[in-house]
Amino acid sequence: MQDPIDAVLIGAGQRGANDYGPYALRYPDRLRFVAVAEPIQERRTRFAHLHKIPLEEQYESWEDLLSTPQKARGALICTQDQMHVGPSVTALQRGYDVLLEKPIATTPEDCVQVIDTAAETGRQLHIGHVLRFTRHFQKLHQVLRSGILGEVINVDHRENVSFWHMVHSYVRGAWANQADSSPMILAKCCHDFDLLLWILDRKCKHLSSIGQLVHFRPENAPSGAPARCLDGCPISDTCPYFAPFVYLDLLPLWRDVADTSTGLVKFAAKTQLRAPGLVRAVSKVVPFLRQMSDYRGWPRSVLALEPTSDAILEALQNGPYGRCVYFCGNDVVDHQVVLMQFEGGMSVSLTMHGHSHLEGRSTRIEGTRASLNAFVGFRGSWIELNEHRSDRSFRYDTTGEVRGAHGGGDVELMTAFVKSLQDGSSQHSLTIARQALQSHLLAFAAEEARLGKRVVDMEEYSERYLS
Ligand SMILES: NC(=O)c1ccc[n+]([C@@H]2O[C@H](COP(=O)([O-])OP(=O)(O)OC[C@H]3O[C@@H](n4cnc5c(N)ncnc54)[C@H](O)[C@@H]3O)[C@@H](O)[C@H]2O)c1
Missing domain, CATH: 3.30.360.10 (Dihydrodipicolinate Reductase; domain 2)
Structure with a gap:
């Protein structure tokens, strides 16, 4: 059996920490994170804690991490769209094989620069086209x-x-x-x-x-709509975008799950839609149901690091996700x-x-x-x-x-990335990147x-x- 591939994570947000991070925890024999770069301290510390990354390998930015000697085979670049070029070009030049989230970059010239750097350095470049x-x-x-x-x-x-x-x-x-x-x-x-x-x-x-x-657009706002949903919106009972409906009740999410799943998941999602109290009560003895009664995944996880109902309510009162959709600019x-x-x-x-x-x-x-x-x-x-x-x-x-x-595309992409690093040929990944x-x-x-x-x-x- 081969040793796990070592990797660094740049950007411990939704994709890095919540989607790709769990792969290493689920398959420790395949992938191990040895360093992280993330400016938001709570995110950085949480990721480091989960992956047992020592303090000296926790960095506030990709520039800090990539200015140190290469410390792993792979680098996962999971920063926001406009921050893909700098870390990926630098990581490739430092000798890392890179998994870069899509989009490659936000201009054609920058996309070409990233692909050309992979070709020049001979390093692997995988793009997050998980589908x-x-x-x-x-x-x-x-x-x-x-x-x-x-x-x-x-x-x-x-x-x-x-x-x-x-x-x-x-x-x-x-x-x-x-x-x-x-x-x-x-x-x-x-x-x-x-x-x-x-x-x-x-x-x-x-x-x-x-x-x-x-x-x-503002001109489509219902008459009397306040800037935030919780500030007395007159159409809170009928607006499909009313923030508590989307994030607290989570009804649209459970509808999507109920309509496209089968078996136990379908039954549980339908029950959650009709009788959330029942799912909450039964979840005390059926742990699987806690994934619904105390749901903490996307999109809730974007609003708070620990998305409890209280934290979500606080985010809706004060954060961007509680704004009226007609006044978001x-x-x-x-x-x-x-x-x-x-x-x-x-x-x-x-x-x-x-x-x-x-x-x-x-x-x-x-x-x-x-x-x-x-x-x-x-x-x-x-x-x-x-x-x-x-x-x-x-x-x-x-x-x-x-x-x-x-x-399942996220998991399969990670498996392909790890295997590809173990096999060591850059040609296949470059073809897909092109x-x-x-x-x-x-x-x-x-x-x-x-x-x-x-x-x-x-x-x-x-x-x-x-x-
Ligand atoms: N493949 C897919 O289907 C898919 C799905 C969703 C998102 N994405 C892409 O993934 C990327 C990340 O999206 P997200 O939702 O995780 O965003 P996010 O904002 O949750 O995460 C980005 C993280 O980068 C961190 N960051 C900012 N500056 C940094 C720096 N100097 N050094 C290191 N880290 C820094 C931020 O603090 C943040 O935690 C985006 O480009 C997005 O388009 C891809």
Whole structure:
């Protein structure tokens, strides 16, 4: 058996501490964190405590950590979107193999710089495109490769961001303003562009795009709405974005879980919706139910380090997540459509919007031999196929075995990262990173097309940055 891979964590926030951190605790034989860089002391100390990192290996910033001699094989870069280039380029140059959260960077030039640095240094660069690693998209890839659809003529892919996720991340949260984060089409859909390029295995020739911020603006605020939900909002009983409904009752979250799960989880989520008191009482003897009665995961974990009900209430009274959604000063779109023509004449549309009742990605693919419909939601996913001539239909349940965020994709990505470091070849990871770059270029081009109201030729656009 091999020793665990040593790694440093840069940015102990949601992704670093709550999504990737637990991997090392669950599989100590595979991954061990030996240092952390995080300016927020409570986060740094908590991560260090959980991973037994000594005081001298706890740093306040990535600059401090990466100015010391290399101390591990891997570096996980989990800082916010606008802070990816500095730590990843420096870590690669210092000899670390890097797992970098998406987006690679927020401009095409910076993305190219990161990829070029990986190529020059010969280090591995993995990008957090976790959905590629889910059972659902692996199966979709396999079905497309099998040829059963015949020639693919048309694709309609939708990223249906739920109304409560939209306001959490893109109205009240860290991705609300483009100047501080990224265009939403990059933040949310670099995944989708990457998946489309991968499953269709063709290049995009040209694209156009429309979209804007329609709803979450001050002029749409209900009459008499205060700046914060808890300050006497007159429509607190009917507003879908009312903060206590989203974060204290958590009803939209449990609806999503109930609608997309099966078995015991479905039953428990439905009971939680109808009788939360009952779930709380039974959880005293059935520990599994405490995950619902005392839920501390996302999105609650963004509001407080220890998201008890009291801490959440305090956050709603004083923090950004208690603000009325019409007065948040947000400027990213709440819907955007990208129309693309792929090689061979295939037409592909990507719709991203933040007004969905349930969270989930849906894909419809029309081929000359069969049609395909697919859906991946919070806790479940499936693919359906209908053959034109025989009228035979197939249904695959693609729900991941490995539970956890992103349909098990987070865990599988980490496993691939660790294995790849153990095997030691940078070539495979660089190929995937270059593919990730293509997905980012599509997102940047879509934004340019939307703002400039024009059609972008992708060959010309790519040449601008990749010559
Ligand atoms: N792969 C995915 O599907 C996926 C999902 C969600 C988020 N993300 C991406 O992950 C990244 C992190 O998102 P998050 O939600 O964890 O954000 P976060 O704000 O919770 O975490 C970022 C952390 O970086 C820390 N930080 C700030 N300056 C630093 C410095 N100088 N040195 C070290 N750390 C510093 C912050 O204090 C914070 O704790 C973002 O780029 C986001 O877009 C990816």
